[in-house]
Amino acid sequence: MPLRVGVIGAGMIGQEHTRRLTTVVIGAEVVAVTDLAADRAGLLAAEAGARPHASGAEVVARPDVDAVLVTSWGPTHAEYVLAAVAAGKPVFCEKPLATDAADCLRILQAETAHGRRLVQVGFMRRYDDAYRRLKRLVDAGDIGAPLIVHCAHRNPTVPVSYTSEMAMLDTAIHEVDVLRWLLDEEIVSAQVLTPRPTRRRFDHLQDPQLMLFETSGGVRVDVEVFVNCQYGYDIRCEVVGETGVARLPDPARPAVRQDGREGVAVVTDWRERFGDAFDAEIQAWVDAASAGTATGPSAWDGYAATAVGDATVEALKTGETVPVDMEPRPSFYSGAQQ
């Protein structure tokens, strides 16, 4: 019998995951949809063959909803995740787990009290084939112990609503999670350098930013976040180890020689870059939720990302190196990383 999923939030990412649940992954169906905008909920419910609901609480409470997918506005995540955990239902929550660390801690406590993992956070990069191969190389010791990681996250452009803080909270949050996972270490401090901004951005925006992180083990990380780079959606990661260097590959595209150049297409859209990772992420969630639990990025990972995000935003504001303020990791979450 398929996993019966209730979807909270029928915006773009909610629509994408609903499509995934109904036409891509095995073993799930969407039975309930809600959204602040009732018409949007109605439309998506109709498409998915589900019933629209007036509120997230209704969706979580419905007895034939086995598991909950939270794709609503960030500040509402904590409320719905807590509701699902209270109901003992597996829940997938798009990043961020919560917009402040205190809420994340409440979720950790609730889940710990429940005694079994119920929460998976939407850090899809852990399911990306390229990152997984990179991690396998690093874990196998092919390049020795990591010492430095060089990263870049580039988007072609962002809309006017994008703020300097979002470079961390919306964008680099994926870098933070994948670095923690790749290195299996916590990030302990953050600093943000502000290069001359590109003229191809809205005036209020500091873009690019050069974020500097240090891990608990002393690894140094530089992350260029450049969200108006114009040319493409480009994710770079190079791990420098004691005996070698390993680099995330670009997506495989045909090379064309014409007009005096050899050219290879660069991906321009995050859906193209991480589409397969999203599919794998949702399949993994469905498989675990069908067994009444969760896998992959945990509530702890969601908390850590929020804590690093807070420090980084502070670092951007002050120009200082800011230590990350984090509780010790509960034993419940030891080895919980996928």
Place this chain on the structure above:
Amino acid sequence: MPLRVGVIGAGMIGQEHTRRLTTVVIGAEVVAVTDLAADRAGLLAAEAGARPHASGAEVVARPDVDAVLVTSWGPTHAEYVLAAVAAGKPVFCEKPLATDAADCLRILQAETAHGRRLVQVGFMRRYDDAYRRLKRLVDAGDIGAPLIVHCAHRNPTVPVSYTSEMAMLDTAIHEVDVLRWLLDEEIVSAQVLTPRPTRRRFDHLQDPQLMLFETSGGVRVDVEVFVNCQYGYDIRCEVVGETGVARLPDPARPAVRQDGREGVAVVTDWRERFGDAFDAEIQAWVDAASAGTATGPSAWDGYAATAVGDATVEALKTGETVPVDMEPRPSFYSGAQQ
């Protein structure tokens, strides 16, 4: 309601496709399995939750079998495909469609008489992302009209049972199909050059071979087939057009710098190289079969590959350039290529 599939042939590829039908693709279940070896059929049936049968005829005849998957020994393909067509059931047939051209023609006639496509042949490369991107570039005119194609098909090693003819009939048959599809032209002649054989092969085997094809439009193709190349499973394709050159990409793998070298893993197994293509191929078949028809490589494509194969084997034996002996394409199959 899922498509109920009957599987004829429970060898390696039959097992792989059964796994695909049950755990990867959407919309199908396996309900019947048969094999010359009853125990092998029994095992696979048990795994898939299906019923074992004593014969292919039984499988085809079973009323609740909606569609048939033929993965038996090559010489038996025609019989089962013809049975499925006679029953009006969609059928997926692993390559070759039939081991001789006359049998292929019988299938063409039967399908034409039926009046709607029922047959899909297992040329999975048409579903490979890299080939599809290459075809898109060529079709878009990015490199102008194709004039020459350079190909290579390399395997690490082959077992002792592999013969010189199999370089064409088992191996290059995929090249022949994908070239016909890529160029949308028929192959009209074949020649085979025999380099000094590698010493790393069984004595009876001519390996490598350099096959030369000409298309109806005058495109020249060279295909290196080297099935004991030792180093990896490597598929290369470069299309030379009037204004540019396009090249099939290699799978994306992390680059590692260590010990004085930058190295990238080369795939060593065809399952790793074409796994996603097989998944997409079977999904496409399930989707079409659920609608009572077929898509992708047609019986005509199966016939053409067999006809080119016959000419190439003759060319290998004689050292001559051998014209391909093919009937004109029935209008039923116009534009049938995916």
Place this chain on the structure above:
Amino acid sequence: MPLRVGVIGAGMIGQEHTRRLTTVVIGAEVVAVTDLAADRAGLLAAEAGARPHASGAEVVARPDVDAVLVTSWGPTHAEYVLAAVAAGKPVFCEKPLATDAADCLRILQAETAHGRRLVQVGFMRRYDDAYRRLKRLVDAGDIGAPLIVHCAHRNPTVPVSYTSEMAMLDTAIHEVDVLRWLLDEEIVSAQVLTPRPTRRRFDHLQDPQLMLFETSGGVRVDVEVFVNCQYGYDIRCEVVGETGVARLPDPARPAVRQDGREGVAVVTDWRERFGDAFDAEIQAWVDAASAGTATGPSAWDGYAATAVGDATVEALKTGETVPVDMEPRPSFYSGAQQ
């Protein structure tokens, strides 16, 4: 004391080599220049601080000319080379050594009679860093014994005076020499396939051509010659050995990501591609000539290239596989290859 060079032929390549002798290489000066066009000879002589002469014979005969550089029209090469050999003077001759094999044989006899190498033929690729690295890999056994070589020689365009035969005699002659050197084997037969010609060429021209060679050791070679490829000057060479494959690198150029593409400049001019090789070739000649002898591509290599060229032109005309008609290699030329 610098080597005093007499230049016969003040056309483009004569001018280039004169510039090399006067401003790039160490140990030479140009003292004499001649050309059929007296004014052209006068101009180049003035630039080089040399004396113009009325004939090649005069240049060779001049007592203070230590060595001769022949860059005149191909059909006149043999005459000047023979004159230089008769005078016991080292001579550098641009390819071809002679336009017919009989003249080449006369030069071989003269040089053999002289008892010491005096002739170097202008096959500059042997001095190209990329080819030298490739040869070193092959010679070191890194890929095992070579079995097949895939080559391409592409020019953006050619002038109207270019004929189908010149694809061999002017263009592929460099491929032939570098293949003989790379493999250390003679070419024993030639075949030419004629793809549908590109529409971007003069009507009289068969372009591209696909040349197929076999070596004395059974290695098979395919060489695509495409002199109106539009996009660049592109030289490709891939050697397939018993245990691996090695590929000539492209010149190192910065990669640029912009407008949805990662692009690398492709060389568009043979001078850019082989400029350093020409420099090294002329330096090697000056060094050897200063010691009264010659190095690098020998008269034997010039003869072999002409013999293969004759067979290939015949193959183009007849469509047949044509054996190369060559005398046995005199012991004088054993091991003479650089």
Place this chain on the structure above:
Amino acid sequence: MPLRVGVIGAGMIGQEHTRRLTTVVIGAEVVAVTDLAADRAGLLAAEAGARPHASGAEVVARPDVDAVLVTSWGPTHAEYVLAAVAAGKPVFCEKPLATDAADCLRILQAETAHGRRLVQVGFMRRYDDAYRRLKRLVDAGDIGAPLIVHCAHRNPTVPVSYTSEMAMLDTAIHEVDVLRWLLDEEIVSAQVLTPRPTRRRFDHLQDPQLMLFETSGGVRVDVEVFVNCQYGYDIRCEVVGETGVARLPDPARPAVRQDGREGVAVVTDWRERFGDAFDAEIQAWVDAASAGTATGPSAWDGYAATAVGDATVEALKTGETVPVDMEPRPSFYSGAQQ
């Protein structure tokens, strides 16, 4: 008539440049050699056909010495450069121009007083083909205005005598110069991050280091300096501009597929990486010195590198961001960069 050069310092780099002056570049001869170790001076003088001298002062003073090459121990550079300038003789000085900024300023004053450039500093990267192509791209605006530059300088290993300060003073000094040249901006501050050190280094050494520079125009630069990276000598540079990204290419080397990998050799020695740049640098010096002046990296560039070096060493010691303390650029040196 060739430029008559006096060499001060017959160590490794002095020997290399002497070989260059005598066997590679056009228009020079070495007539005088001195070294603290008289026997070393004698040996090199004998090889070069020059006369050994007891002191640098003697070499500079010798009337038939037209130009001076300073390759002695760093702390002695200033003395010899000042002597050459006082004598009005062109002088090539290996980096650093002087080990403290005050000495550099004395040289600037002396040269300015002389009224014509006499000093060239040995920053050979400006003559490297790859860097020159990169600069051409940047200057042409292909990637828009630069905002960030990512660099890495990796050596396989260093000897026990290498100290943490030398990561800046001996190694990153080349990065500093080439960045100033590439961007045509001064560096105004430095910060040094210290990752967990590799265990494959001597205990006293902080390795790797992550240096962070800011330029006068607000460009941010990160430079990884890792001198025990084990795997090769690897120089990386990526310029991120407003509309694109350009990357320094690696040296062209054949790609080999074997044993499940495609591998390309990584250079392991700085002489292999920058050999051609050294040749071009010395040729440019000889050409300019023959005309009584200097070209390329100027005394101002030498001063700037030393000033940035001082700030960086301070930054390493303090962990702080340290402003670079530099005099304003005298008009004498405007536009003096090559």
